[in-house]
Amino acid sequence: MKNENYDIVIIGGGPAGIASAYAAKKHFNHVLIIERKDCLGGILEQCIHDGFGISRYNEELSGPEYARKEIAKLDNIDVALNANVYAITKDDELIKLSYYAPDGVHHIVAQKLIIATGCRERSAKEITILGTNPSGVYTAGEAQYYINIMGKLPGKRVVILGSGDIGLIMARRLTLEGAKVIGVYEIKNCPSGLERNIVQCLKDYDIPLHLSTTISSVKGRKKLTSVTTVKVDENMKHIEGSEEEIECDALIISAGLIPVNDMMKKLGLKMSPRTKGPIVDEHYMSSVPNVYCVGNALHVHNLVDDVSYTGERAATFAKDNLKExxxxxxxxxxxxxxxxxxxxxxxxxxxxxxxxxxxxxxxxxxxxxxxxxxxxxxxxxxxxxxxxxxxxxxxxxxxxxxxxxxxxxxxxxxx
Ligand SMILES: Cc1cc2nc3c(=O)[nH]c(=O)nc-3n(C[C@H](O)[C@H](O)[C@H](O)COP(=O)(O)OP(=O)(O)OC[C@H]3O[C@@H](n4cnc5c(N)ncnc54)[C@H](O)[C@@H]3O)c2cc1C
The missing domain is CATH 2.60.40 (Immunoglobulin-like)
Structure with a gap:
């Protein structure tokens, strides 16, 4: 068991946490990043397409390339990998947290805390789809991990539900890997993803985007065999008679991202019903003094450059001891x-x-x-x-x- 004191601790080792750490190092002696995975870089590690770092580096980098450049800026910063925080509290002055890591249990006392835990995808369970519970239903991030990290194809005839950016990027990726992407189905009457992704990932590959359409049910005993699509009216009610059954072996869900907020809830931060992240002031400080929040844990960003910027800004603000x-x-x-x-x-x-x-x-x-x-x-x-x-x-x-x-x-x- 180890007891340690830090000036500032950062939970989450994605781009927001990395930028927080190197900016914090300019003002604090003892800086620690706690990351639950076995490497730094966050979601970037599985984003092998380019488009990262355009404003920060004036280059179109892949996710891992962007991560490498940012990680190279870390100097003399403690990093705990495979580390899981199991307790966290704050009294008037100090933050106390405990985590277990491969080398044992650590008890930390910190003056300041930055939460940079990123966001998670809305899962199939959070969306109402009737029918059986077959294999072959993935979130877009899971499918991305499957292809880019494990080198496996989630399916050969694929339907995508939701037009979020990750789903659009996966439509292109699956097509390039030889799968047939039958279409992207979006319940709203406009796409959720960026215009550039609609063009570069769907139009350039002749993948149809069906607006005001959703998936009402799935079929398949063990493995997915088909989905039923249905059109919706302006109140998002299913239009009877518009159903269509489509044979497929994979359904990929790209229906939105939500900040990972378990640490925030443990600390009793006031949360925003609009962003699902914490309410912060202009210093990125939450309702609990000296606890900051950045990147996609604060609210979902489009560009990693902006995510890194929030980390740097919060860490710079953290050096100030503000008036009440x-x-x-x-x-x-x-x-x-x-x-x-x-x-x-x-x-x-x-x-x-x-x-x-x-x-x-x-x-x-x-x-x-x-x-x-x-x-x-x-x-x-x-x-x-x-x-x-x-x-x-x-x-x-x-x-x-x-x-x-x-x-x-x-x-x-x-x-
Ligand atoms: C598919 C996809 C495509 C994208 N394409 C682009 C693009 O083309 N251009 C661009 O600029 N941006 C793009 N982005 C956005 C960019 O990648 C994200 O905005 C950025 O990675 C978010 O950074 P983050 O540090 O906030 O979160 P993340 O990268 O998610 O990092 C959060 C980290 O916190 C860790 N963590 C979470 N909870 C805990 C805990 N309790 N304890 C310890 N560690 C924890 C996680 O393991 C993770 O490593 C894309 C994102 C995705 C998903």
């Missing part, structure tokens, strides 16, 4: 589905504030404005915004600026 906080709610108009940060600490306003947001529906020729009381602190025009595209904007704050209200508005050009 005074939190106000960040408000936004009806076109926006969520904004992070959801609260704003008006006693400790930094010179640069990050706002991440998504719109509810497609919007064209609009201006995003951020108001501090009546003053506009940020404004930018956009030709087009889509719900799948997360926007990360940075607002400069004047020295000693005081405010009682922060509001984000989307204004149409004809206003």
């Amino acid at each position: 906080r005074e939190l106000i709610d960040v408000t936004f108009d009806e076109h926006i589905s969520y904004v992070v940060p959801e609260v704003f600490d008006i006693k400790n306003i930094p010179p640069l504030v990050d706002f991440a947001l998504r719109v509810k529906e497609e919007m064209k020729n609009i201006t995003l404005k951020i108001y501090a009381d009546e003053e506009v602190i940020f404004q930018r025009k956009y030709v087009k915004l889509l719900p799948p595209e997360m926007l990360l904007v940075k607002a400069k704050i004047k020295d000693d600026m005081k405010m009682k209200k922060i509001h984000l508005a989307i204004e149409k050009e004809d206003k």
